[in-house]
Amino acid sequence: MPKMKLEKVNIAKTQEYIQAIYSRRMVFSNYFGQTFEENDKYFETDNTFLLVKSVRDFNRIYIASNDKKELVEILSGLKGTNVINIPTKDDIQDVEAIMTESGYDSIGLYERFVYNVKNLTAADDISKIEFAKAGDEEKIYNIYSTWPEFSFYTDYLPTQEELKKFIENKSVIINKQEDDIVGTFIFEPQGRKYYLRLWIDISKKGLGLLKNVFSVLKHNKIDFAYLWVNSDNKRVIALHRLFGATPDGLKDYTFIKR
Numbered sequence: 730m731p732k733m734k735l736e737k738v739n740i741a742k743t744q745e746y747i748q749a750i751y752s753r754r755m756v757f758s759n760y761f762g763q764t765f766e767e768n769d770k771y772f773e774t775d776n777t778f779l780l781v782k783s784v785r786d787f788n789r790i791y792i793a794s795n796d797k798k799e800l801v802e803i804l805s806g807l808k809g810t811n812v813i814n815i816p817t818k819d820d821i822q823d824v825e826a827i828m829t830e831s832g833y834d835s836i837g838l839y840e841r842f843v844y845n846v847k848n849l850t851a852a853d854d855i856s857k858i859e860f861a862k863a864g865d866e867e868k869i870y871n872i873y874s875t876w877p878e879f880s881f882y883t884d885y886l887p888t889q890e891e892l893k894k895f896i897e898n899k900s901v902i903i904n905k906q907e908d909d910i911v912g913t914f915i916f917e918p919q920g921r922k923y924y925l926r927l928w929i930d931i932s933k934k935g936l937g938l939l940k941n942v943f944s945v946l947k948h949n950k951i952d953f954a955y956l957w958v959n960s961d962n963k964r965v966i967a968l969h970r971l972f973g974a975t976p977d978g979l980k981d982y983t984f985i986k987r
Contacts, residue, residue, distance in 0.1 A: 733806055735770040735781060746771065749778045750793045757800055757827060758793035759815045777803055785881055785888075787812055797827065804831035807986070812882050816841075816981045828984045837883035837959065837983035840966075842974040844946070844954040849973060851943035858941045861901035861913065866892045868910045869901065873929050883959070883983045887915060887926065895926075902941050904930055914938040916945070916954075923949075925956035939972070957981060 738746065743765045750760050753776060763780065772779040776796035782789045787810040794800040804813075804827075813833060815824055825835070861869060870889045873879055879886060887895060895901050895915055904912035912930025916923050923946060930938055946954055956974070958966050 733772055733803060735772050735779075738765050738767070738769045738771050738780075740765060740767060746778070746780070749773055750780075750791075753778050753793040753795050755795045756797050757824065759813060760791045760793055761816060763791055772803070774799065779803060781807075784812075786810065787882065789814070801827060801831045804828075804833065804986070810985065810987045813984045814981055815984070816979055818978045818980070821980075821982055824982070831986065833984035833986045835982065836985050837880070837981075838961075839883065839957040839981040839983075840960050840976050841979040841981070842956050842958060842966075842969050843977050844956075844969075844972070844974050846943075846946045846951050846954060849943045849947065851940060851947045853944060853947035855941075855944050855948045858944065859903050859905060860899050861896045861903050861910075863893075863896060865901075865903065865910060866896055869903070869913045872910070872913065872931060873927060876929055876931075879929075882985060885926070885957075902938060902945070904932060904934065904938055906932055912938055914942050916942060918949070918951075921952045923951050923954040925954055943972075 746765055750758070760780065763782070765780070766782070768783055770781045776799050777792065777794040780791040782791070788807070790804075790807070790811050790813045792800065792804070792813075813828070815821070817824075828835070866889055870892055873886060892901070892915070895917070898918075900916050900918065902914050903910050911932040912935050913927070914925070915927040916925050925942065928935065928938060956969070958969065
């Protein structure tokens with residue numbers, strides 16, 4: 730294997746990169762449609778393609794490889810703090826062996842749940858729901874970025890810039906008490922389905938936010954809503970099950986090497 734040197738991606742070559750990824754998937758791949766962005770870096774050999782996304786103070790790694798030995802060498806040699814997410818419905822045993830051999834530790838397991846919106850009990854009147862406005866992003870970001878139960882590694886927390894875009898797209902609802910934001914629910918529309926990205930309320934009255942999101946789903950005639958829940962968070966899992974969410978079998982395993 731040649732000496733590894735990360736190169737800055739060329740957005741104009743995105744389709745070439747994607748073709749390279751899909752031609753190198755026999756042994757391992759955790760790439761599932763991520764976009765290529767200007768600050769991303771990559772490295773490739775005849776057998777392996779590596780995409781590196783810088784997130785805050787760590788790198789999120791996407792890789793596809795036909796060669797286990799080379800894959801382990803590459804993953805072992807990466808500098809800094811690197812995080813690899815592996816979403817799958819399959820057995821994870823072989824992948825865990827690769828991660829262990831490469832020096833990565835398991836730090837999280839999330840399960841995906843889905844709501845069939847037609848089965849939800851909710852009004853489609855959203856006139857009284859309060860959506861976040863421009864200027865609210867700092868307060869909202871501070872609430873979830875400092876919450877001890879969230880992890881930047883495993884929870885895909887929106888950056889402040891991403892949060893601004895969600896607010897602009899009317900995808901953030903809030904709970905206010907005495908003009909102070911105490912809770913938020915962030916969702917991401919994708920056609921006829923929504924991804925429920927983040928739910929937090931420090932007032933202990935956050936159930937109203939969930940019900941408001943149900944109303945938004947009904948109002949917008951959405952078919953399905955998906956969300957990820959930490960498998961250890963039995964209370965939240967039980968709550969979503971109570972309202973009708975069911976697991977679809979997809980799990981997300983997170984590994985880290987510092």
